[in-house]
Amino acid sequence: MSALTFTLKIRPDQRVDMSPLVCQALENLEPAEIAAIKLHCGKRKLRVDELFTLSGFNSKHIQIKNSFSKLDYIGKDLDGGVIHVEGDVGAYCGMGMKKGAIKVFGNAGIYAGCEMKKGQLEIDGNAGDFLGGALAGNKMGMKGGLILVKGDAGDRVGDHLRRGTILIEGSAGDYCGSRMIAGTIAVMGFTGKFLGHSMRRGTILLWNAPKLSASFNDCGSHTLAFLPMLFNSFKELNSSFANNENAFNRVQRYAGDMAEIGRGEVLVKI
Amino acid sequence: MIINGVTIDATFAEAFPMKGTRAIITAQNEKWAMIAAQAMTGFATSVIACGCEAGIERVLTPDETPDGRPGVAIMIFAMGGKGLAKQLETRAGQCVLTSPTSALFAGIDGGIRIPLGKNLRYFGDGFQTSKVISGKRYWRIPVMDGEFLAEATTGQVDAIGGGNFLVLAQSQPQALAACEAAIEEMRKIPNVIMPFPGGVVRSGSKVGSKYKTLGASTNDAFCPTLKGSTKKTDLSPDIESVMEIVIDGLSKEDIDKAMRVGIQAVCDLGAENGIMRISAGNYGGKLGPFHFHLQEIMA
Numbered sequence: 001m002s003a004l005t006f007t008l009k010i011r012p013d014q015r016v017d018m019s020p021l022v023c024q025a026l027e028n029l030e031p032a033e034i035a036a037i038k039l040h041c042g043k044r045k046l047r048v049d050e051l052f053t054l055s056g057f058n059s060k061h062i063q064i065k066n067s068f069s070k071l072d073y074i075g076k077d078l079d080g081g082v083i084h085v086e087g088d089v090g091a092y093c094g095m096g097m098k099k100g101a102i103k104v105f106g107n108a109g110i111y112a113g114c115e116m117k118k119g120q121l122e123i124d125g126n127a128g129d130f131l132g133g134a135l136a137g138n139k140m141g142m143k144g145g146l147i148l149v150k151g152d153a154g155d156r157v158g159d160h161l162r163r164g165t166i167l168i169e170g171s172a173g174d175y176c177g178s179r180m181i182a183g184t185i186a187v188m189g190f191t192g193k194f195l196g197h198s199m200r201r202g203t204i205l206l207w208n209a210p211k212l213s214a215s216f217n218d219c220g221s222h223t224l225a226f227l228p229m230l231f232n233s234f235k236e237l238n239s240s241f242a243n244n245e246n247a248f249n250r251v252q253r254y255a256g257d258m259a260e261i262g263r264g265e266v267l268v269k270i
Numbered sequence: 271m272i273i274n275g276v277t278i279d280a281t282f283a284e285a286f287p288m289k290g291t292r293a294i295i296t297a298q299n300e301k302w303a304m305i306a307a308q309a310m311t312g313f314a315t316s317v318i319a320c321g322c323e324a325g326i327e328r329v330l331t332p333d334e335t336p337d338g339r340p341g342v343a344i345m346i347f348a349m350g351g352k353g354l355a356k357q358l359e360t361r362a363g364q365c366v367l368t369s370p371t372s373a374l375f376a377g378i379d380g381g382i383r384i385p386l387g388k389n390l391r392y393f394g395d396g397f398q399t400s401k402v403i404s405g406k407r408y409w410r411i412p413v414m415d416g417e418f419l420a421e422a423t424t425g426q427v428d429a430i431g432g433g434n435f436l437v438l439a440q441s442q443p444q445a446l447a448a449c450e451a452a453i454e455e456m457r458k459i460p461n462v463i464m465p466f467p468g469g470v471v472r473s474g475s476k477v478g479s480k481y482k483t484l485g486a487s488t489n490d491a492f493c494p495t496l497k498g499s500t501k502k503t504d505l506s507p508d509i510e511s512v513m514e515i516v517i518d519g520l521s522k523e524d525i526d527k528a529m530r531v532g533i534q535a536v537c538d539l540g541a542e543n544g545i546m547r548i549s550a551g552n553y554g555g556k557l558g559p560f561h562f563h564l565q566e567i568m569a
Contacts, residue, residue, distance in 0.1 A: 163402065184401070201399060225373050225419040226401050226410055228338050233404040263399065 002056040003084070004034075008066035009053055014042025015090060016051065018064075019073035023081025023100065026059040069109055075102040078119065091128070094121040097145065110154070113147040115140065116164070122238075126151035129173065132166045133159035140181065142166070148239055155192065158185045161202060169240050177204045180264060184230070188240060199257050199264035205230075206268045207246075216256035221270055223250050271565045275541025276548060278533070278564050283434045283550035286558030288317075288347045289354045290429030290520055292327065292377025293386060295366055296341035300329060306369035307342035310361045314346070315466045316516075318475070318486055322348040322357040323431060323518050325463030336375045337419070343377055345463045347431050347518045354426060355384040362420070363390050370415050376406075378425030387411070387420025430560050433517035433525035436474065436492060436549040437536055442511040444544035446470070449513045451539060452532035462519035462528040474514040477553055489551065509546055522560055530567050537568075 004026065017040040026034055035049035048054070056063070060081040064074065067087035075083045076092060080099045088106040097116040107125035113132045127149045132142035133156055141160035152170035159175070161183040171189030180199035188207045195210045205227075231247035240246055251267040271278040295310065297303035307326050314324035327343040335341035346361070348354035366374050367390055376386060391398040391409040398411045400422070407422040437452070439445035453469035456462065464470075479487035490496050491504040492512045505512070515532055519525040539545050550564055 182400075203399075203401070222416060224410075224417060225337055225339075226403070226408060226417075229336055229403050229408070230401065232338070263397075265399075 001058040003061040003063045004054070004059050005056045005063040005065060006048070006052040006054060008051060008064070008068070008071075008087075010051065011068055012041050012046070012051065012070065014044070015070045015072050016041045016046075017073050018071050018090075019076035021048070021062065021064075022075060022078045023060050023062060023083070024079045026062070029059070031057070067106065069107070072109070074104075075100075075121075078102065088125070093123075094119075094147075097121065107151070108149075111135070113142060113145075113166075115142060116145050116147075117143045118145045120146045120148070122148045122150075124150050126170070127153045127168075129154035129156050130159055131157045131168075132161055132164070133157070142183065148237060148241070150239065152189065153187075157187075158183065161185065167234070167237075167239065167241050177202070177264075180204075186241065188246065196257055196264060196266055198260050200260050201263040203264070204266045205251075206266065209252075209268050210266065212254055212266065213257070215259040216254040216266060217258060217262075219253040219255050219265075221250065221252050224253075224267070225249070227251070227267075271568060273534075273537040273568065274539075276537045276545050278537075278568055279547060279549040280565055281550050282552055282555075282564065283432070283529070283562040284552035284555060284558045285430050285432040285434075285525065285560035285562065287560075288323075288349060288429045288431035288518065289351045289426050290345060290347045290518070291354060291358060291381075291384065291424050291426050292343055292345045293358070293362070293424055294330065294335055294341050294343050294375040294377045295369075296330075296335045296337050296339040296373045296375070297369070298339065298371035300340040300342075302369065302371055303340050303342045304329070306366045306372045307344050309365035309369060311344050311346075311465075312365070314357075314361075315471070317347075317349055317431070321353060322346050323463070323465040323516075324357075324361070325465045325469075325518075327460065327463055328457065336421075337373055339373070341375075345377075345461075345518070345520075347429055347463075347465075351382065351384070351426055358424070359385055359389060362386060363393070367393065367411070367413070367418055367420075373419040375421045376424035378427060381425030381427040383423040384426045386422060386424045388422045390418075390420055427520060429518065429520050430522060430525055431518040432558060433519065433529060433560075433562055434474075434514055434551050435529055435533055435564065436512055436514050436547075436551065437545065438492075438505065438509045438512050438547040438549060440508055440510055440544035440546060444539075445511040445513045448536040448539050448543070448545050449515060451535040452515055455531040455535040456515070456517070456528045459524065459528040459531060461521065461524040462517050464515055464517055464528075466514075466516055469515060471514045471516055474512070474551055477557065492549075504549070506546070514551065522562075525560075525562060526567055529562055529564075533564070533568055 038045040072090035091109040110128035134141035155173035174192035178197040180202040186205040227249040234241040254266040311324040330341040394411040475486040490500040
């Protein structure tokens with residue numbers, strides 16, 4: 001059965017809330033019913049078929065074509081199934097995802113994968129600020145699952161990260177891993193200022209030496225047994241993280257943030 | 271039934287239900303993985319006084335272990351889940367946590383989850399950290415040689431203990447040689463252990479004793495020096511030594527298979543090497559629900 005495909009016909013000036021178009025909500029709906037779903041667009045509500053051309057039937061595999069950076073909340077609370085997006089996505093892509101997979105063949109806006117619980121979000125391009133973070137005022141960011149960004153990520157990656165893994169093939173902005181509670185962030189490129197600011201626990205894994213605050217203490221160089229297992233778990237990914245040449249188990253370990261409880265760690269490849 | 275001049279008695283081994291688990295110990299090299307495994311499975315020959323029965327199942331190559339280092343699979347069996355969990359934790363804490371370069375992983379993914387490193391983590395005194403990798407939780411416990419990595423839980427499954435057969439021979443060296451040959455073959459079978467020293471027990475027991483405080487005592491019917499003094503000897507005049515191989519396994523089929531290859535190895539030596547009979551220990555069918563009929567196994 002062919003994928004349920006939404007091809008964008010027009011690019012509205014206002015942002016579009018795409019949250020109704022997730023696999024579990026479209027299950028058992030007739031094409032006409034899907035076409036009649038109303039999406040918030042600015043202060044208006046537009047029918048799906050006003051914005052998109054529909055084709056295909058398989059609601060467990062959704063494709064969004066011609067996507068652009070004002071389509072927000074794609075895959076919000078996704079509870080199983082697969083969403084493929086051709087083009088950029090707006091803010092909050094994969095927010096609160098519970099299960100399933102989202103693949104974006106383009107860039108993602110702010111708060112991608114924020115507060116997601118499980119599943120996998122893959123972004124071929126760059127990601128905006130607060131990747132896998134918590135919504136403003138909330139105390140817990142991503143709680144599980146995996147985010148893979150093949151490009152760069154903005155500031156505050158994994159803000160309040162509670163559990164799960166964020167992999168960035170490119171570089172990350174300032175405050176990467178800020179206020180982390182636990183979980184893993186791996187950055188192959190470079191990181192900005194205030195790495196791990198106020199992190200409590202968790203691991204930030206780096207290929208390049210960061211500029212660390214004074215509240216991170218050097219614990220020396222070590223061979224850590226869990227690292228090969230961690231890299232092994234990335235083997236199935238279509239990513240540089242799956243490449244054996246990028247794996248290592250020898251690291252310089254920095255503990256911090258000592259201004260917090262200091263149980264976190266920054267591990268830098270040596 | 272006679273195989274290569276060896277009489278297979280028309281009797282059965284009587285086994286009973288147990289709870290079992292498997293753990294994988296890895297280390298910097300096979301030598302240190304084996305040292306930790308031997309320590310963890312030490313003093314675990316019989317539930318009668320050890321609290322559990324444990325043994326080394328097999329050596330694992332680096333590509334068979336979770337962390338890609340040389341390893342050893344060990345199995346532990348106990349009469350109940352609570353006892354098994356206690357033995358596992360105590361032994362892991364005293365024998366593996368303490369062993370240089372070691373790491374400890376679950377060897378059974380299914381079953382009821384019982385703590386492996388879950389409580390050992392408190393040795394880290396607050397410095398321990400956990401990592402969830404591919405859905406499994408691991409504890410990283412800081413120790414003086416670096417970090418001790420232990421999977422949080424392993425699986426407890428229903429198992430069978432007490433599968434056995436007896437090798438009756440013309441002399442002690444011949445009985446031992448036959449048992450060594452059997453053990454060599456039986457160690458190739460997965461999901462079973464032979465918990466006694468070297469896999470062989472020379473002091474098979476019967477239930478009960480003339481002394482009220484003892485629950486088990488020497489199996490006088492198979493003691494060659496008592497042929498003329500016990501009322502119920504099971505030995506003919508030409509048998510001078512009897513040794514037993516006890517098998518614990520995850521299923522009846524696993525024990526069947528181990529008994530078959532073991533008995534076959536003994537029979538291959540045959541009567542010309544002094545092997546006279548194969549028998550088995552049972553309690554009239556009253557003790558355990560699992561009966562391993564020797565002649566059916568060798569048919």
